[in-house]
Amino acid sequence: MQLQQPKKAVQQNSQLPLINIVFLMLIFFLLAGTIAPSYELDVAPPSAQQSPSEIRQVSTVYVSKDGEVSFQNGLTDIAGLGAAVAQRPSNSPDTLRVAVDQETDGQLLIDVVAQLRGAGINQVYLVTRRGEP
Numbered sequence: 001m002q003l004q005q006p007k008k009a010v011q012q013n014s015q016l017p018l019i020n021i022v023f024l025m026l027i028f029f030l031l032a033g034t035i036a037p038s039y040e041l042d043v044a045p046p047s048a049q050q051s052p053s054e055i056r057q058v059s060t061v062y063v064s065k066d067g068e069v070s071f072q073n074g075l076t077d078i079a080g081l082g083a084a085v086a087q088r089p090s091n092s093p094d095t096l097r098v099a100v101d102q103e104t105d106g107q108l109l110i111d112v113v114a115q116l117r118g119a120g121i122n123q124v125y126l127v128t129r130r131g132e133p
Contacts, residue, residue: 040070045129046102058095059088060127063112065101078111085119094120099127 041064061081062070069076071084085096096116100109113124 040073041068043099043101044103045099045127047129058093058097058125060097060099061085061112061116063098063100063104063108065103067104067108069112078108078115081112082115082119085116085121095123095125096121097125097127 041062043062043064059072067078069078069081071081072088074084076084098109098112098116100112109126116124
């Protein structure tokens, strides 16, 4: 007596595992990627002449073209900037970044840097954007 062998189930080439892997990779890269914080004020930094160097993660002072100043999510004026910077923790680095709108008057930037120097900041980096080649 000869028994019939059961027929093998036809396997379909499913793309579902591939879609699952691609979807999981997308989620991983979205979560693992660096998300740059947005500016606290409406600031358009000037263009840089050279490529920016790596700067440690330091706090940023934002200055709008209207003269509004923001430091650590608090709005202040230029006269109060020195006091706001002096209230930061004592173990903070003595370095700050300054993001100034490109249409801001140069004297305003000089006043901001003078307030920072008076508050004990030794290094000030000006935030720029990469210029068009």
